[in-house]
Amino acid sequence: xxxxxxxxxxxxxxxxxxxxxxxxxxxxxxxxxxxxxxxxxxxxxxxxxxxxxxxxxxxxxxxxxxxxxxxxxxxxxxxxxxxxxxxxxxxxxxxxxxxxxxxxxxxxxxxxxxxxxxxxxxxxxxxxxxxxxxxxxxxxxxxxxxxxxxxxxxxxxxxxxxxxxxxxxxxxxxxxxxxxxxxxxxxxxxxxxxxxxxxxxxxxxxxxxxxxxxxxxxxxxxxxxxxxxxxxxxxxxxxxxxxxxxxxxxxxxxxxxxxxxxxxxxxxxxxxxxxxxxxxxxxxxxxxxxxxxxxxxxxxxxxxxxxxxxxxxxxxxxxxxxxxxxxxxxxxxxxxxxxxxxxxxxxxxxxxxxxxxxxxxxxxxxxxxxxxxxxxxxxxxxxxxxxxxx
Amino acid sequence: xxxxxxxxxxxxxxxxxxxxxxxxxxxxxxxxxxxxxxxxxxxxxxxxxxxxxxxxxxxxxxxxxxxxxxxxxxxxxxxxxxxxxxxxxxxxxxxxxxxxxxxxxxxxxxxxxxxxxxxxxxxxxxxxxxxxxxxxxxxxxxxxxxxxxxxxxxxxxxxxxxxxxxxxxxxxxxxxxxxxxxxxxxxxxxxxxxxxxxxxxxxxxxxxxxxxxxxxxxxxxxxxxxxxxxxxxxxxxxxxxxxxxxxxxxxxxxxxxxxxxxxxxxxxxxxxxxxxxxxxxxxxxxxxxxxxxxxxxxxxxxxxxxxxxxxxxxxxxxxxxxxxxxxxxxxxxxxxxxxxxxxxxxxxxxxxxx
Numbered sequence: 001x002x003x004x005x006x007x008x009x010x011x012x013x014x015x016x017x018x019x020x021x022x023x024x025x026x027x028x029x030x031x032x033x034x035x036x037x038x039x040x041x042x043x044x045x046x047x048x049x050x051x052x053x054x055x056x057x058x059x060x061x062x063x064x065x066x067x068x069x070x071x072x073x074x075x076x077x078x079x080x081x082x083x084x085x086x087x088x089x090x091x092x093x094x095x096x097x098x099x100x101x102x103x104x105x106x107x108x109x110x111x112x113x114x115x116x117x118x119x120x121x122x123x124x125x126x127x128x129x130x131x132x133x134x135x136x137x138x139x140x141x142x143x144x145x146x147x148x149x150x151x152x153x154x155x156x157x158x159x160x161x162x163x164x165x166x167x168x169x170x171x172x173x174x175x176x177x178x179x180x181x182x183x184x185x186x187x188x189x190x191x192x193x194x195x196x197x198x199x200x201x202x203x204x205x206x207x208x209x210x211x212x213x214x215x216x217x218x219x220x221x222x223x224x225x226x227x228x229x230x231x232x233x234x235x236x237x238x239x240x241x242x243x244x245x246x247x248x249x250x251x252x253x254x255x256x257x258x259x260x261x262x263x264x265x266x267x268x269x270x271x272x273x274x275x276x277x278x279x280x281x282x283x284x285x286x287x288x289x290x291x292x293x294x295x296x297x298x299x300x301x302x303x304x305x306x307x308x309x310x311x312x313x314x315x316x317x318x319x320x321x322x323x324x325x326x327x328x329x330x331x332x333x334x335x336x337x338x339x340x341x342x343x344x345x346x347x348x349x350x351x352x353x354x355x356x357x358x359x360x361x362x363x364x365x366x367x368x369x370x371x372x373x374x375x376x377x378x379x380x381x382x383x384x385x386x387x388x389x390x
Numbered sequence: 391x392x393x394x395x396x397x398x399x400x401x402x403x404x405x406x407x408x409x410x411x412x413x414x415x416x417x418x419x420x421x422x423x424x425x426x427x428x429x430x431x432x433x434x435x436x437x438x439x440x441x442x443x444x445x446x447x448x449x450x451x452x453x454x455x456x457x458x459x460x461x462x463x464x465x466x467x468x469x470x471x472x473x474x475x476x477x478x479x480x481x482x483x484x485x486x487x488x489x490x491x492x493x494x495x496x497x498x499x500x501x502x503x504x505x506x507x508x509x510x511x512x513x514x515x516x517x518x519x520x521x522x523x524x525x526x527x528x529x530x531x532x533x534x535x536x537x538x539x540x541x542x543x544x545x546x547x548x549x550x551x552x553x554x555x556x557x558x559x560x561x562x563x564x565x566x567x568x569x570x571x572x573x574x575x576x577x578x579x580x581x582x583x584x585x586x587x588x589x590x591x592x593x594x595x596x597x598x599x600x601x602x603x604x605x606x607x608x609x610x611x612x613x614x615x616x617x618x619x620x621x622x623x624x625x626x627x628x629x630x631x632x633x634x635x636x637x638x639x640x641x642x643x644x645x646x647x648x649x650x651x652x653x654x655x656x657x658x659x660x661x662x663x664x665x666x667x668x669x670x671x672x673x674x675x676x677x678x679x680x681x682x683x684x685x686x687x688x689x690x691x692x693x694x695x696x697x698x699x700x701x702x703x704x705x706x707x708x709x710x711x712x713x714x715x716x717x718x719x720x721x722x723x724x725x726x727x728x729x730x731x732x733x734x735x736x737x738x739x740x741x742x743x744x
Contacts, residue, residue: 033535040624055539055715144624146615146712152437212709218616219711371539372714375625 030058035374037066043140044385048362050374057374060366062359067389075349080106080180080316083346087336088174090353091387094133094330096125096165099178102349104259105325105338106180109318113260118182118308123262124195124299125168125177126327127292131202132161133330134289137382138209141282144379145222150212157205160198167191180316182309192300199293206290214283223279227365227377230276237361240354241332242288243381245272246280253328261327266298278380285382317344331355331387355387409504416493420651420696421644426453427697428704429647436708460643463636470533471633478531482634482641484524489648491517496655497572499665499688500680510571511563514656515556518611521649522548525620528642529630540629543715544620547610550722551617555607557730558600561737562593562660571656575664576677582670590668594661599733601661603726605702608653610718612646614707619715650700658695665692 036047045066051059071090075083087102088095100122107113114122139154162172167188169175177184213219229239234247244251252270254263271287273280318340326335332354339348358381365377400408430452434441442449471478495510497503507513522545529541563569566577581591594601610617621629631642658664665688666680674680713721 031535040627142711146618146622146624147710148433148615149437149708152439156438213711216711218713218717221717222711222714370714370716372619372622372625372712 033371036063046359046383046385046388048366048374048378050366050371052371055371057366057369057371060363060374062362064356064359064388067385069386069390071390072349072351075346077345079344080318080346083349084178085174085176087351088176089386090351090390091133091329091331091334091355091384092173093136093384094129095173096129096169096175096177097133097327097329098334099176100126100261101325101327101329101334102336102338103178103180104261104327105323105336106316106318106346107260108323108325109321109338109340110180110312110316111319112181112310112312114182115307115310116262116304117186117306118310119260120262120299120303121168121183121187121308122178124296124303125165125175126261127296127299128161128165128195130330131289131292131296132158132165134285134292135161135202135205137285138206138213138282138289141379142213144375145219147213147216147219150209153205153208153212157201160201164191164195164198167194179309181312182307186308192303195296195300199297202293203290206286206293210286214279214286220279222372222376223282223380224275224277226278226373227369227380228275228277229361229365233361233364234276237364238357239332239361240357241328241330242284243281243332243358245270246284247276248272248274253326253333259325259327262299263295265302266295268295268298278376281380281382315344317342318346326352329354331382331384332358334387351390353387353390355383355385356390359383359388413490413493413504416496416498417489417648417652418644420655420693421648422453423693423697424647424651424700424704426450428700432701432704433708457640460640461637465638466633466635468533468633471531473533474531477527478633479638481524481528481531482638482645484527485521486641486645486648488517488520488524489645489652491520492649492652492656495571496652496659496692497575497665498692499685500677501682502665502685502688503572506572507570509569511559511569511574511656511660514571515552515559518555518653519548519552521645525630528634532630532633534633536626536628537630537632540620540622540626540632543622543626544613544630546715547613547617547620547718550719551607551610551726554603554722554726554730555611557727557734558597558603558607559660560734561597561600561730564734564737564741565593565596571659571664572677575659575666576669578663579666579669580675587670588668590663590666590670592661592663597661597733597737599729600737601657603730603733604657604660605699606726608650608657609703609706610722611653612650612703614650614703616706616710616712617718618707618712619718622712650703651696654696654699654703655692657699658692662695662699664695665689667691 030051030053033050033052034047035050037045047063047066049061049063050057071086074086078086083102084099087098090098135158136154139151142148142150165175166172168191169177229247231247231249234244234249250270250272255270268291271284271291273284320340320342322337322339324335324337326333333352334354335352337350338346341347366374369377430441430449442452445451445455467475467478492514494504495507495514525544526541529537529544562574566574568574568577578592579590583591583595613620621631631639634642665684669675
């Protein structure tokens with residue numbers, strides 16, 4: 001170590017000692033607050049260990065794993081069609097979207113492609129689950145900041161979307177509808193008209209939330225400039241989805257990659273926000289719900305006729321190989337790395353879920369904020385426990 | 391509660407019993423009504439749901455079901471709080487006691503009052519802050535970090551908002567020329583605005599700024615959203631109430647809504663003319679000429695005005711997010727207090743000029 005290094009180190013030690021002396025004299029040694037694993041703000045079992053000085057956070061770290069269910073390992077003892085029943089439960093609010101990348105990866109290995117009608121319906125259901133997921137986020141945002149009313153509007157309007165998903169797939173939360181080579185069934189009668197009216201309702205809901213929350217001065221003062229994540233930091237921590245777009249990175253896998261889905265056939269916009277604060281993240285998600293309703297509306301107009309299932313053998317055996325497919329899920333980039341050795345089930349599956357990476361920025365983002373802002377930042381980062389712990 | 395009857399014809403124990411029963415009714419009836427009408431029903435309608443519908447017709451017995459539920463629950467003192475178990479158990483009672491102390495000075499009619507203090511509003515503002523002690527005790531003795539944070543936040547907030555509240559009342563006191571709540575009611579109902587006495591002179595017209603400041607401060611004193619940082623259920627679980635269960639939690643709960651009712655009553659006495667309809671309507675000129683039936687109608691009138699004010703308190707509570715601790719302190723010290731000081735100055739100038 002050079003002289004300068006020594007001097008720096010000595011200065012650092014001296015500063016630490018001075019701090020310690022002040023702390024001992026004033027008896028402000030701080031307090032460790034465990035937020036979670038059981039806490040109303042973490043909607044699940046995330047634990048944030050926060051070291052507080054008064055109400056200010058000096059150090060914070062998330063401790064995940066309280067709800068780990070071992071899906072990566074469990075997939076190894078399942079056949080390919082059985083896996084969708086498991087991975088439904090990763091992001092439980094937008095569960096159909098979890099199935100799609102896995103099925104696409106298996107299809108990629110087998111060299112089959114779903115017929116155009118199936119691709120369209122997949123995209124519609126994908127966007128519907130995004131709407132169901134993010135609309136609940138918009139309502140929950142209010143609860144986290146103390147406004148109880150928006151969440152009931154969110155539950156009311158999400159119900160319409162869940163009814164649609166149930167009508168098409170038979171399951172409200174866990175559709176288990178996607179199959180290798182297509183879909184289990186065609187759309188039910190009346191689905192298209194019903195979806196159009198529901199999309200109108202959802203756009204009204206977005207306006208309502210915008211008026212009730214986003215236009216509220218207290219909400220703005222609670223979110224603007226809170227938890228600012230600059231562009232480069234967001235990229236370094238591997239954020240994805242709306243969290244990344246809110247930091248000004250124009251990145252959306254629905255647009256940026258070519259996969260056999262129907263997003264490239266419709267006209268929509270990727271919203272970004274230059275600020276990178278909590279307000280930006282919430283705002284980008286609000287716009288996303290609006291764009292999703294537009295995508296669904298356009299897809300309903302252009303839905304092609306034909307079968308919903310490609311020709312695949314009764315007993316599915318995926319040829320040897322490795323495939324990676326990721327899609328832009330409601331929470332961010334979700335991908336599956338599937339390794340097959342030619343059996344009925346996968347040899348190894350690596351699940352890249354968005355929340356796990358999004359939450360990794362928490363120690364960085366929480367440093368120096370106040371206790372109420374912890375909740376704001378966590379709410380705006382928007383994670384789902386199943387998506388963190390898998 | 392006619393003073394004449396009480397002081398001459400009834401024995402001392404009967405007077406006391408009457409006062410205690412009257413106090414219980416004056417605290418519990420508004421609390422129950424507020425919880426049912428606003429917390430159960432209005433909140434539900436605002437959130438596009440029905441609210442309780444099963445217990446009794448239209449869910450009207452839900453309140454009794456809830457009270458029964460809380461009374462059945464075990465009275466838990468956390469192991470860490472055993473050292474101060476007595477203080478821990480005492481805290482909710484202190485909070486409720488401050489509500490009872492408040493209602494003592496509220497006049498319900500020309501003769502329907504508990505005590506007639508010359509410095510009634512001064513007393514009310516003084517005992518209103520006794521609840522801070524209960525909250526601090528609850529926060530500290532719970533031996534819980536969330537409770538501690540909640541208690542400290544509550545103390546900071548309640549002390550900060552005590553000041554604009556007092557300063558807002560000063561305007562009314564200057565205008566009425568008295569601190570006696572009964573006299574303030576009479577001054578409003580028998581008063582006139584530039585000679586026109588059609589509606590008397592309710593001080594909401596002349597002291598509108600003070601009224602707004604007072605209601606904001608009441609909102610903060612009651613720790614209702616947007617000032618519910620001490621409770622903040624999404625961060626501090628339930629603040630200083632986190633460790634309480636059973637009837638001790640119920641007492642906190644009753645205390646919260648009864649205090650909302652009593653503060654709304656005091657606000658309607660200060661700004662809306664209290665128990666009186668304008669005296670000019672009936673040809674009354676002062677307190678002595680008021681007919682006796684006002685002792686029955688007065689409480690109902692006051693109750694109605696209270697419900698109107700609580701409606702606004704609850705409306706704001708259900709529709710706005712909460713301030714951060716530093717933001718609400720800044721709001722009190724940098725905005726409310728200067729405005730209320732200016733209000734006092736302007737009121738004083740007008741008082742001298744006219």
